[in-house]
Amino acid sequence: DSGVTQTPKHLITATGQRVTLRCSPRSGDLSVYWYQQSLDQGLQFLIQYYNGEERAKGNILERFSAQQFPDLHSELNLSSLELGDSALYFCASSVGLGGKSTDTQYFGPGTRLTVL
Amino acid sequence: AQKITQTQPGMFVQEKEAVTLDCTYDTSDQSYGLFWYKQPSSGEMIFLIYQGSYDEQNATEGRYSLNFQKARKSANLVISASQLGDSAMYFCAMREGRGNYGQNFVFGPGTRLSVLP
Numbered sequence: 001d002s003g004v005t006q007t008p009k010h011l012i013t014a015t016g017q018r019v020t021l022r023c024s025p026r027s028g029d030l031s032v033y034w035y036q037q038s039l040d041q042g043l044q045f046l047i048q049y050y051n052g053e054e055r056a057k058g059n060i061l062e063r064f065s066a067q068q069f070p071d072l073h074s075e076l077n078l079s080s081l082e083l084g085d086s087a088l089y090f091c092a093s094s095v096g097l098g099g100k101s102t103d104t105q106y107f108g109p110g111t112r113l114t115v116l
Numbered sequence: 117a118q119k120i121t122q123t124q125p126g127m128f129v130q131e132k133e134a135v136t137l138d139c140t141y142d143t144s145d146q147s148y149g150l151f152w153y154k155q156p157s158s159g160e161m162i163f164l165i166y167q168g169s170y171d172e173q174n175a176t177e178g179r180y181s182l183n184f185q186k187a188r189k190s191a192n193l194v195i196s197a198s199q200l201g202d203s204a205m206y207f208c209a210m211r212e213g214r215g216n217y218g219q220n221f222v223f224g225p226g227t228r229l230s231v232l233p
Contacts, residue, residue, distance in 0.1 A: 002160070013135060032159060033221065041225035056220060098211055098221070104151070105221075107161035 003027065004108035006091050012114045018079040021111045025072055025093030031055070032074040033094070033105060034066055038087035049074055050097055081115045088112050119143065120208050120224035127229050129198045136183070137193045137227045150191040151227055152182065158206040164206075177233040195229075198211030203231045205227075215223070 003026035025032050036059075045058035048078055049068035058064075063081075068074040071106040078085060089112075092105040121140045129135040141150065152164040167175045169183045175182045182190040195202055208224040 002162075022233040042225050043209075045223075048221075053227050056219065073185055087222075092161075098149075098210065104163050106163060107153070112159075 002106040002108065004091060004093050004106055006089075006108035006111050007074040008049075009109065010112050010114075012053030012116065014116055015081055015083060017081050017115075018077065018107060019081065019113065019114075021076040021078070021089055021091075023074045023076070023093075025074070025091075026106055029093035029095050029097060031094045031096065031103070031105075032068055032072070032100075033092040034038075034074070034076050034093065035092065035107075036087045037110070038084075038092060041087075045105075046076070053112060055097060078113070083115050085099060086113055086115045086116070119212055122208055122224040124227045127227055128131045128232055129195075130232050131200060131230065133196055134194060135198055135229065137195070137206050137208075137229065139193065139209050139224060141189050141191060141208070142209065143189075143212050145212045150184070151209040151211070152180070152193045153187050153193075153205065153207045153209060153223075154202075154203070154204045161207075164205075165193065176214045198231045200231050200233060203229060205229075221232040 005024045007022045030035045030051045033048045037043045046060040048056040067074045088110045090110045092106045094103045096103045118179045127231045148169045150167045165177045166181045167184045181194045205226045207226045212220045
């Protein structure tokens with residue numbers, strides 16, 4: 001158990017809908033990262049938040065947005081869902097910004113999103 | 117161009133033998149970090165080992181060691197004394213520095229390791 005929690009574990013929805021994925025980082029970790037893992041794209045970095053502020057952006061679509069709240073939990077919002085958005089979405093957390101050897105990212109169990 | 121290359125889509129190893137999983141990377145940053153993660157069939161991502169670009173010694177964590185060859189831009193994972201529980205997908209990943217504005221993280225396509233009894 002990494003200490004990172006994600007809810008829900010599974011999510012099934014229809015095209016065009018909007019969903020919210022939730023992540024609670026490990027106690028003491030200030031950074032939260034979101035990743036998408038799909039069969040054709042592999043593991044893709046989406047976005048990073050550090051202590052409530054956006055700090056790095058990867059291959060995140062405009063239909064997707066995220067935020068980190070004062071209690072450091074984070075939510076990933078996916079809207080106007082398409083079939084291709086079906087994937088495993090991981091959240092990870094680290095102590096700092098990720099630039100030091102101690103800033104290892106610990107991953108949550110993931111949320112499996114199925115868009116029908 | 118791929119930033120992380122893992123040329124072995126699948127590997128087999130006999131139980132108790134050692135195995136090397138290859139990883140080459142591409143970056144122009146001087147400061148970067150290299151990671152290996154394990155993903156069993158259950159789906160979770162498990163951190164194995166980290167190597168910083170300025171680390172002079174190869175990282176080791178129990179049965180895992182990282183063979184870091186900076187000039188060749190390779191960061192191969194060596195698993196000694198393979199166990200059946202080592203059967204999983206293994207991902208090489210890189211953190212590129214962006215100063216105080218966060219980092220960029222790139223994962224390779226993975227290598228599926230199967231340990232044979």
